[in-house]
Amino acid sequence: MRMTQVSTFLENRPGRLLHLMNLLAEAKVNIIAHNIVDASDFGIVHMLVDQPQRALEVIRGAGMTASSTEVLQVTVPDEPGAFVERVLKPLAKAGVNIEYSYAYSSTCAGEARIVLKVNDLVAGERALQG
């Protein structure tokens, strides 16, 4: 399933993540999942939220840099080998590259959810459906 991910640029210093999350909390935007990648002096926060458009408006309104990206979200059984068989093998076979990925817990027991940013969204989607 395609989802809209919101990404923000943050300097790597105390209080910046707090500032970002506070903005979203005050705007009543719920964060479903997030991950942070960092390059020593700066980082990028990737977020799945319940209201992507609202999140973008709030972040930009505060003068920060944000962008939205289409990512894939897959649900797999919470068991050994599921990620390999259901996700990685089909993508590798289709020649789709994963740029980054993170997982989060599902509300249904026995399931795991994985977010994938791939270089080819359409091919990735097709590979995972197949």
Next chain:
Amino acid sequence: MAMWNRERETMSRAALEALQLDLLRQQVANVYEKVPFYRQALRERGIRPEEIRSLDDLRRLPFTRKSDFRDNYPFGLLAVPRRELARIHASSGTTGKPTVVAYTKKDLDTWREVCARNLVAAGVSAEDTVQIAMGYGLFTGGLGWHYASEHIGATVVPMSSGNTKRQIMLIQDFETTVFCCTPSYAIYVAEQADEMGVDLRQTALRVGIHGAEPWSEQMRQEIAQRLGIDPIDTYGLSEVMGPGVSGECTQHCGLHINEDHFLVEIVDPGTGEPLPPGQCGELVITTLTKEALPVIRYRTGDITRLDFTPCACGRTLARMEKVSGRTDDMLIVRGVNVFPSQIEAVLLQVEGVQPHYLIIVDRERGAMDDLEIWVEVSEEVFSDDIGRLKALQRQAEYEMREMLGIQARVKLVEPHRIERSMGKAQRVIDRREVYKA
């Protein structure tokens, strides 16, 4: 007191001014005839060369600015045919293209002569071993001091800049007595020597020939103490000649200007009007003897004042005070001239959008100048892929090195991180305090 050219260095003011007027009149006639840029500038002011009858008439002549070098790039300001050039040097310009300067064989002789005077005034003689740690190449510092040192009969060690451990080794092994480098490099060398367990005060070093960047009196004391040398300040700029325009004698009471080659004025940086003797303002230089690239009233952008009283050393040449500031936003970082506009042009090229940036120059104790450039990450350049942002950062650093010849650290910051006052962003923070005594 030893002098390289006693006759010229101790001339009476009257004799010097007569010589200057004679040379000025020849030079103005020369550029009027040979350089279209000057002919046009003089015509626009309705001045004919023969109307220059006194040194006071100098104020009627047009100024030359650094931008005129760019507009006439590369050879538009030459007063001789190309084949008469013996050498070409260059320094950084305000935008992409370098500032080109050229010399005839006679110009190189003049250059050697004026630098030789500075060396001798600094107490250097044929007995000395001069290690030159200024950059060789297009930069005028290295070769300028090189030929002058040879000229006075000293032994030259042409090390060029960098390679600090080896510099220290050769100072010891070759018993170097004179070390020629930028002031900040002298401190850096002291720091490295400490780390290597070498006490430079125990070596044969006794004189430091410094220049190419501003430095404070406090730095002079630190260099004197840590290297056990007499640090001498020298001044020059490639647009006019390179090193050799002026230099201190061992009295340390101002830099003696080689006035028989360089006619100097102090003007109000705002109005361009000449200021009375002793007042502080912008140094303006007219070359009296240069053949290849004569300049008329070149606006150096350097703030100083002149003292025409004879010096205790016996020289009658006017002395300029240590440069106390700039009229423009030019920075001198590790001896390299850097304009914010150049950095902006590189960032624009790398990012493809008008950047919001801040240049921070710092000089930590015992370290070389440090240049950090903050660039705000706008949505146009932002990517959710960290690899792309890192690549952008690296490319900007690479281009700074390639195009400007400077080592800078590019730091990506959040939008609005850089303070804006009155809608205009501050471009430069210089924490070095080099202009303070």
